[in-house]
Amino acid sequence: MRHARLPIVVVGSGVAGLATALAAAPAPVRLLCRAHDGSGSASALAQGGIAAAMDPADDPAAHAADTLLAGAHHNDVAMVQWLTREAPGVVAWLQAQGVRFDCDADGRLQLGREGGHGAARIVHAGGDASGAALVMALRARAQAAPHVQWRGGVEVDALLLRGGCVAGVRTLDACGRQAEIEAAAVVLATGGIGALFARTSNPPGADGVGLALGLAAGAMPRDLEFVQFHPTALDVAGQCLPLVTEALRGAGARLLDAGGQRLMAGLHPLGDLAPRDVVARRVWQAQREGTRVWLDASGLAIDWAASFPTVLAACLAHGIDPRRAAMPVTPAAHFHMGGLAVDADGRTSVPGLYAVGEVACNGVHGANRLASNSLLEAVACGRRLGGVLAGLGAHRSEHAASRWIERGAGLQAEPLAALRELLWQAAGPVREASRLRDAWRVCAAMADAGWQARLAKSLLRAARLRRRSLGAHCREDHGCPV
Ligand code: SIN
Numbered sequence: 001m002r003h004a005r006l007p008i009v010v011v012g013s014g015v016a017g018l019a020t021a022l023a024a025a026p027a028p029v030r031l032l033c034r035a036h037d038g039s040g041s042a043s044a045l046a047q048g049g050i051a052a053a054m055d056p057a058d059d060p061a062a063h064a065a066d067t068l069l070a071g072a073h074h075n076d077v078a079m080v081q082w083l084t085r086e087a088p089g090v091v092a093w094l095q096a097q098g099v100r101f102d103c104d105a106d107g108r109l110q111l112g113r114e115g116g117h118g119a120a121r122i123v124h125a126g127g128d129a130s131g132a133a134l135v136m137a138l139r140a141r142a143q144a145a146p147h148v149q150w151r152g153g154v155e156v157d158a159l160l161l162r163g164g165c166v167a168g169v170r171t172l173d174a175c176g177r178q179a180e181i182e183a184a185a186v187v188l189a190t191g192g193i194g195a196l197f198a199r200t201s202n203p204p205g206a207d208g209v210g211l212a213l214g215l216a217a218g219a220m221p222r223d224l225e226f227v228q229f230h231p232t233a234l235d236v237a238g239q240c241l242p243l244v245t246e247a248l249r250g251a252g253a254r255l256l257d258a259g260g261q262r263l264m265a266g267l268h269p270l271g272d273l274a275p276r277d278v279v280a281r282r283v284w285q286a287q288r289e290g291t292r293v294w295l296d297a298s299g300l301a302i303d304w305a306a307s308f309p310t311v312l313a314a315c316l317a318h319g320i321d322p323r324r325a326a327m328p329v330t331p332a333a334h335f336h337m338g339g340l341a342v343d344a345d346g347r348t349s350v351p352g353l354y355a356v357g358e359v360a361c362n363g364v365h366g367a368n369r370l371a372s373n374s375l376l377e378a379v380a381c382g383r384r385l386g387g388v389l390a391g392l393g394a395h396r397s398e399h400a401a402s403r404w405i406e407r408g409a410g411l412q413a414e415p416l417a418a419l420r421e422l423l424w425q426a427a428g429p430v431r432e433a434s435r436l437r438d439a440w441r442v443c444a445a446m447a448d449a450g451w452q453a454r455l456a457k458s459l460l461r462a463a464r465l466r467r468r469s470l471g472a473h474c475r476e477d478h479g480c481p482v
Pocket residue numbers: 047048049244245246247370371372373374
């Protein structure tokens with residue numbers, strides 16, 4: 001009997017999931033996401049652009065060197081060399097998908113410079129709205145692609161394990177209806193874990209759900225302790241805070257304390273553009289001392305509507321006019337360098353289960369990600385994984401024993417809020433042994449109550465085990481670099 005070809009199930013509709021789905025053609029793809037219209041990914045909020053050595057005077061090897069320096073040389077060197085060589089081709093592919101990057105009057109790509117980059121090599125689309133531009137273009141392509149079947153409004157709450165291989169998923173919709181989908185392969189493209197922290201630049205959906213599911217299925221984690229904290233999210237009420245892009249400091253904005261003094265003065269040769277973790281720790285420390293921190297861009301000769309429309313709109317929505325007044329800022333959980341351990345093609349340690357984008361860790365970012373390397377990685381690795389899956393034969397082993405691996409129930413609202421505060425205090429920009437231990441004990445006691453507590457426990461364990469400070473992981477009991 002001939003079977004219809006089983007689909008590749010891609011979970012997540014951010015840039016990594018969309019690039020994977022598109023590149024898997026002509027293999028049938030079932031793309032599953034929580035929102036009906038595929039919105040809500042962290043990709044869509046990304047204000048950085050795509051880093052690529054496009055200038056004739058620049059070189060992928062220089063981009064690689066900057067990536068390794070930012071990552072504290074904890075990176076997978078071969079992956080870094082591959083990614084930085086791929087970058088110009090990624091920009092060209094995105095243009096072919098309809099992304100319109102910002103150009104100068106002669107039609108040449110504008111190349112911006114961001115913290116940690118030794119050359120101007122960041123392409124943006126719509127100023128600080130690059131992520132939204134990429135998502136819009138790739139989503140339109142995926143929704144029109146005949147090989148992609150889109151299903152929004154569902155969560156994946158279990159993986160089907162058959163004969164030791166992941167062979168499908170179970171979905172749950174808002175009405176509690178379950179559906180089972182058999183798959184040739186399952187790709188987790190579910191994003192990061194920022195929403196597990198009390199203060200984050202990530203959307204609520206970046207809660208680590210895919211990471212939790214992968215770990216429940218026995219996939220190996222890697223580098224879970226490495227979380228990047230962005231120094232300048234808008235310090236307003238709420239958990240998901242609008243980001244105030246680093247590019248604004250690149251354009252001249254300055255961090256000030258409550259007395260109007262320069263916060264970064266004398267601390268680092270690069271001042272306000274010191275590495276992200278250094279600035280985040282300084283802002284955190286000032287807050288600990290009871291000082292509110294401000295970012296002053298008032299009076300700068302910038303075209304806000306063209307270059308920073310996202311920051312401007314977010315500030316105005318909170319009653320702050322950044323053209324005339326300083327913005328209150330705070331550090332916020334921004335990007336997870338760790339995740340499910342994958343090889344260069346996105347394979348986890350469980351056959352049939354793949355991961356791509358922020359939920360995955362292939363080692364490219366090391367202990368700290370370089371600015372504007374995340375959308376780049378999402379697209380490059382998504383295309384590479386899609387290409388691998390396109391050639392995958394569907395092996396249906398109907399006679400092997402099957403079982404469902406459940407993610408399990410989530411925490412109720414109150415304990416979840418307490419867990420987020422706990423992680424922020426214990427595993428935020430500055431960490432210390434006794435706080436990590438106490439938080440781990442609290443999570444261990446809550447572990448049966450919800451998957452978020454089990455995931456937090458794994459992260460805290462990794463943070464306890466890495467006693468030395470490295471990259472974004474700062475252990476003040478063993479000395480943090482400035
Ligand atoms: C930013 O624009 O400050 C963030 C960019 C990034 O995370 O790469």
